[in-house]
Amino acid sequence: MSGILVDDDPRAGRPSDGDAVIELIDARKTYRTGDIEFEALRGIDLRVDEGEYLAIMGPSGSGKSTLMNILGCLDVLTSGSYRLGGEDVAELTETTLARVRNRRIGFVFQQFHLLPSLSALRNVELPLVYAGIGKEERRDRAEAALRRVGLGERLANRPSELSGGQQQRVAVARALVGDPTMILADEPTGNLDSQSTADVLGLLDELNDSGRTIVLITHELEVAERSGRVALVRDGMIHDDEVTA
Numbered sequence: 001m002s003g004i005l006v007d008d009d010p011r012a013g014r015p016s017d018g019d020a021v022i023e024l025i026d027a028r029k030t031y032r033t034g035d036i037e038f039e040a041l042r043g044i045d046l047r048v049d050e051g052e053y054l055a056i057m058g059p060s061g062s063g064k065s066t067l068m069n070i071l072g073c074l075d076v077l078t079s080g081s082y083r084l085g086g087e088d089v090a091e092l093t094e095t096t097l098a099r100v101r102n103r104r105i106g107f108v109f110q111q112f113h114l115l116p117s118l119s120a121l122r123n124v125e126l127p128l129v130y131a132g133i134g135k136e137e138r139r140d141r142a143e144a145a146l147r148r149v150g151l152g153e154r155l156a157n158r159p160s161e162l163s164g165g166q167q168q169r170v171a172v173a174r175a176l177v178g179d180p181t182m183i184l185a186d187e188p189t190g191n192l193d194s195q196s197t198a199d200v201l202g203l204l205d206e207l208n209d210s211g212r213t214i215v216l217i218t219h220e221l222e223v224a225e226r227s228g229r230v231a232l233v234r235d236g237m238i239h240d241d242e243v244t245a
Helices: 064-071 094-103 120-130 135-148 164-176 194-209
Strands: 020-033 036-049 053-057 079-084 105-109 182-186 213-218 229-234 237-243
Touching: 020 064, 036 064, 036 213, 036 237, 053 064, 064 182, 064 213, 094 105, 105 164, 120 135, 120 164, 135 164, 164 182, 164 194, 182 194, 194 213
Parallel strands: 053 213, 053 229, 105 182, 182 213
Antiparallel strands: 020 036, 020 079, 229 237
């Protein structure tokens, strides 16, 4: 997988010295409200290599959502370090971080986050619009991404004309269209029926089999067991990190 360059920062896209996509070292996150402090992450060490499929599990309040926000560059650490593709995220400017989120990380959320007024094709094109990609290339890449997730015949359909499982497939296509380093999926099957859940998990399996790095946030054991490794988060720490397959 080739690196993706960020226009205003020549370091962005630089390959890692090793093959780690994610490296967290003594990662800590503290929230403060007045005189009250809450330590959401309490010294997490985590490495995810290129091509891995990691599931992060934990109950409500365990810190897994905070960890997801850190990994997705949606929040920053209070202390410790986070290296994404070999780069220290703390050293990147806000502009660069926004481009990193758009180009290196493909997000898939429980709520789909599709714009209801736009077709499937236009929804998938959106990250490329923000990246400044030309109209013709945007369309070609969005069509290819939708074909890859089995929706080549649904380009013109709006979200209301698609099932929940199909909407999540559109969301996966949108995550893929920028050729990101990793897919970060936050409870991607939480709003789906059993058949749609199986379809979406099968799609993630296929993406991982083709070499894509997957990080999946879930509270469901049967979903986590589809991955190659499970990290159990409790009380802001990783208590178990083991290979499942």
